Amino acid sequence: MKQLITTRQTLIIGIVCGLLLLTAFFAGCASSAPAQPVTPAATAAPATPAAVVTAAPTVQPVATTAVPVSTPAAVVTTSTPAPVYTYSEGNVIAYTAASLKGASPKLAEGFAKMYPGHKVVFNLDGTQALKTQVQNGAYADVFISASQKYTTELTKGGSFVDGSVKPLTSNYVIVILPANNPGKITSLQDLSKPGLKIAMADYSVPVGTVTYSTLSNLAKSTYGQNWNTSVFSNVVTFETSEPGVATKVSLGEVDAGFVYESTAAAGKNTYSTINIPKNNNVLQTYQIAVMKQSTGKGAATDFENFMLSDAGQQILKDYGFRPIS
Amino acid sequence: MNPTRIFSGKIRRIITCIGAAILIASITLYLALPVAALFLRTTPDLFFSTLSTPQVINALFLSLTTSVVSLAIVILVGTPFAYVHCRNEYPGKVIVDTLIDLPLVLPPAVAGLALLVLWGRVGLLGQYLSLFGISIAFTTLAVIMAQIFVASPFYLRQAKSLFEQLDPAYEQTARTLGASPLRTFALITLPLTANGLISGAVMTFGRALGEFGATIMFAGNLPGVTQTMPLAVYVGLEGNLSVGLTISILLVLISFAIMIAVRLLARGGTFRV
Amino acid sequence: MFDAAIHKKLRDFSLDLTISAGPGEVVVLMGENGAGKSSALTIISGLITPDTGLIRLDGTVLFDSGTGMNVLAENRRIGYVFQNSAVFPHLSVQDNIAFGLRARHKNPVFIRERVRHWLKTMNIEDLAEVRAGNLSGGQKQRVALARALATEPALLMLDEPFTALDAENIRLVKDLTRAFVTEMAISCLVVTHRVSDCRDVGDRVCVICKGKKEWEGKPENLPACTCRNGDV
Numbered sequence: 001m002k003q004l005i006t007t008r009q010t011l012i013i014g015i016v017c018g019l020l021l022l023t024a025f026f027a028g029c030a031s032s033a034p035a036q037p038v039t040p041a042a043t044a045a046p047a048t049p050a051a052v053v054t055a056a057p058t059v060q061p062v063a064t065t066a067v068p069v070s071t072p073a074a075v076v077t078t079s080t081p082a083p084v085y086t087y088s089e090g091n092v093i094a095y096t097a098a099s100l101k102g103a104s105p106k107l108a109e110g111f112a113k114m115y116p117g118h119k120v121v122f123n124l125d126g127t128q129a130l131k132t133q134v135q136n137g138a139y140a141d142v143f144i145s146a147s148q149k150y151t152t153e154l155t156k157g158g159s160f161v162d163g164s165v166k167p168l169t170s171n172y173v174i175v176i177l178p179a180n181n182p183g184k185i186t187s188l189q190d191l192s193k194p195g196l197k198i199a200m201a202d203y204s205v206p207v208g209t210v211t212y213s214t215l216s217n218l219a220k221s222t223y224g225q226n227w228n229t230s231v232f233s234n235v236v237t238f239e240t241s242e243p244g245v246a247t248k249v250s251l252g253e254v255d256a257g258f259v260y261e262s263t264a265a266a267g268k269n270t271y272s273t274i275n276i277p278k279n280n281n282v283l284q285t286y287q288i289a290v291m292k293q294s295t296g297k298g299a300a301t302d303f304e305n306f307m308l309s310d311a312g313q314q315i316l317k318d319y320g321f322r323p324i325s
Numbered sequence: 326m327n328p329t330r331i332f333s334g335k336i337r338r339i340i341t342c343i344g345a346a347i348l349i350a351s352i353t354l355y356l357a358l359p360v361a362a363l364f365l366r367t368t369p370d371l372f373f374s375t376l377s378t379p380q381v382i383n384a385l386f387l388s389l390t391t392s393v394v395s396l397a398i399v400i401l402v403g404t405p406f407a408y409v410h411c412r413n414e415y416p417g418k419v420i421v422d423t424l425i426d427l428p429l430v431l432p433p434a435v436a437g438l439a440l441l442v443l444w445g446r447v448g449l450l451g452q453y454l455s456l457f458g459i460s461i462a463f464t465t466l467a468v469i470m471a472q473i474f475v476a477s478p479f480y481l482r483q484a485k486s487l488f489e490q491l492d493p494a495y496e497q498t499a500r501t502l503g504a505s506p507l508r509t510f511a512l513i514t515l516p517l518t519a520n521g522l523i524s525g526a527v528m529t530f531g532r533a534l535g536e537f538g539a540t541i542m543f544a545g546n547l548p549g550v551t552q553t554m555p556l557a558v559y560v561g562l563e564g565n566l567s568v569g570l571t572i573s574i575l576l577v578l579i580s581f582a583i584m585i586a587v588r589l590l591a592r593g594g595t596f597r598v
Numbered sequence: 599m600f601d602a603a604i605h606k607k608l609r610d611f612s613l614d615l616t617i618s619a620g621p622g623e624v625v626v627l628m629g630e631n632g633a634g635k636s637s638a639l640t641i642i643s644g645l646i647t648p649d650t651g652l653i654r655l656d657g658t659v660l661f662d663s664g665t666g667m668n669v670l671a672e673n674r675r676i677g678y679v680f681q682n683s684a685v686f687p688h689l690s691v692q693d694n695i696a697f698g699l700r701a702r703h704k705n706p707v708f709i710r711e712r713v714r715h716w717l718k719t720m721n722i723e724d725l726a727e728v729r730a731g732n733l734s735g736g737q738k739q740r741v742a743l744a745r746a747l748a749t750e751p752a753l754l755m756l757d758e759p760f761t762a763l764d765a766e767n768i769r770l771v772k773d774l775t776r777a778f779v780t781e782m783a784i785s786c787l788v789v790t791h792r793v794s795d796c797r798d799v800g801d802r803v804c805v806i807c808k809g810k811k812e813w814e815g816k817p818e819n820l821p822a823c824t825c826r827n828g829d830v
Contacts, residue, residue: 237545502698
């Protein structure tokens with residue numbers, strides 16, 4: 001009788017299936033393992049500019065495939081099985097607000113100097129995006145938030161080690177213009193000139209929230225509601241992260257953008273600036289905290305200590321952040 | 326019965342079936358479960374209530390119109406292009422071939438940046454357009470241009486491949502029977518490649534619909550003007566997870582609807598060779 | 599009346615042929631595969647341009663490298679049946695047959711009548727509405743023949759029309775071809791590599807080797823081997 005499939009082929013299929021089953025089994029066991037900390041966990045569509053230590057926004061090199069777009073799938077973490085740790089013991093994975101992008105190389109250097117043998121890897125993104133990822137199971141050792149609101153939310157959710165939430169630094173909002181000032185803007189009043197192109201961050205991004213508040217303050221105290229409306233009608237894009245705003249300005253594609261003072265200081269030669277008076281400005285405070293899920297709390301606390309130390313604070317100051325008073 | 330056989334025929338067959346079933350199940354589940362999770366994370370009430378918010382409606386309308394326009398342009402321009410490209414040898418053909426594939430390997434954000442640096446108001450070409458008061462960046466046109474840039478390879482590669490593989494005898498016969506090249510293309514080439522072209526179009530539409538990186542870089546994010554569904558999902562992730570979920574589910578439903586419709590059409594048309 | 603003198607440099611050799619066929623005459627082009635027979639047909643049909651040459655059909659000059667005359671393939675009154683029949687699989691049999699007539703913008707009533715005539719003559723009336731892709735090899739060949747003849751060409755060319763057919767269909771197609779060529783008084787070129795075909799359909803045989811005509815004459819006088827390398 002002619003065989004449909006030989007004995008040897010059966011054995012091979014059996015072995016392959018067995019291997020698949022084993023792989024599935026192990027994958028299941030490791031389900032609470034840290035998600036790849038370098039790229040945003042589980043999102044298919046957004047090619048978010050998640051920078052790793054370097055200044056240039058590196059993007060997931062996979063072409064954004066179409067359908068369906070999935071929000072981060074809820075990863076069900078079972079009761080604490082031993083996680084699989086992809087980094088060596090001395091590495092700290094810091095989910096960090098994007099506005100620290102410019103300072104991150106120096107911070108990494110400083111940390112390694114103060115704690116030889118330790119290394120920090122930054123995952124830089126809008127705080128709102130990082131928060132969502134962490135809430136859906138992404139692994140981080142340290143969280144640096146640009147918004148008290150999100151810090152409180154995460155604290156309430158039990159993400160942080162008790163007592164580890166500390167104020168880190170602060171930042172004011174400032175207006176930046178391309179160096180050659182194509183919009184001929186000389187004052188905050190000019191921002192309402194018709195035909196200007198303005199970039200700001202979306203309300204969900206921390207710097208966006210404070211921009212809205214700042215503008216509202218300015219309108220109430222000085223320029224009036226019409227001014228506020230006119231400024232908003234000049235907005236051509238609500239960026240999803242602060243560096244996005246800065247990029248549009250540095251490319252000269254918009255006439256003005258609202259960013260943090262730290263970003264403006266970092267790009268001294270690229271931008272002109274227009275200050276926003278302190279009494280109208282909203283001070284954005286940053287918090288740093290150690291994640292409860294961290295499996296290297298020692299190193300994580302070391303990093304927090306570094307950031308709060310004189311050395312760390314000086315670096316932040318050098319990059320235009322304001323120390324917490 | 327050969328004594329050196331390890332398994333009897335029946336057991337062998339069962340094992341093969343189980344093996345195949347496992348393979349099929351794993352792949353199906355891998356693709357289906359994340360989608361199911363989307364649906365399960367929200368409730369019908371929440372879904373329908375967020376459905377009527379301006380943000381969702383704007384994003385839906387904008388995404389659909391821009392994707393359809395992008396697809397139309399790609400098909401109308403790309404089909405004759407692919408045909409002429411395949412049927413003729415011309416200097417630089419190899420370079421054009423490579424360029425068609427370029428957007429596939431380029432990260433979308435890079436594509437967006439490139440478009441911005443070319444067409445932006447201080448861009449290489451854009452600066453001249455600015456003189457005439459034409460600005461492209463941050464407009465709906467920019468959304469369409471970004472979509473076309475990243476999605477066109479899907480259609481062009483498919484069309485190229487189809488035209489190349491079509492037996493030349495059909496077109497040659499048509500011509501000897503008196504049909505002009507245009508008539509041949511319309512009555513012979515197109516019907517015989519329609520199925521494949523349609524599937525290329527579906528992929529292109531899907532890619533255009535899901536485009537994010539190039540869009541946010543080149544067109545920005547402005548509700549009603551440039552905030553497509555993928556952008557709205559990302560922006561809506563914070564504070565309004567329900568909006569993000571709703572739009573994601575919408576995208577899934579739209580995609581399924583398109584694919585099913587296309588399969589039904591293709592079967593009815595029976596343009597199979 | 600058809601005659602052609604063509605020269606074209608091909609990949610391995612040069613094609614250098616002089617062929618002629620009178621009305622109602624079937625000329626068989628014989629030779630091994632790759633000898634250039636099919637290329638000759640493609641050139642005569644106008645799908646490929648020769649380097650130099652002169653092609654005339656019923657008094658009309660189709661190609662003349664001297665004067666630069668080159669009539670487009672769709673305007674030459676030549677019927678060409680390919681090796682695999684190349685019936686349009688997505689069209690019905692009657693649409694296939696009507697294709698050439700429609701392309702030439704003939705009157706619809708006339709077209710309908712002509713199609714009916716050919717369906718009857720080829721004995722495929724019951725297949726009229728069948729999608730041509732679903733036909734058997736022999737049926738496809740008959741449809742292809744009808745389709746080519748429906749446009750009333752002055753020259754009919756068949757490229758290896760019998761290779762894909764079984765014995766009975768070969769018989770049938772040969773008889774049909776002979777009958778129509780005589781009845782319509784058209785010239786006919788048949789390309790084949792089989793000796794038996796020469797005797798069955800040919801009035802004259804040209805043996806082609808590596809692009810050159812090695813021998814020409816009546817089929818019954820066909821020598822046992824004529825190519826220099828001993829083939830045929």
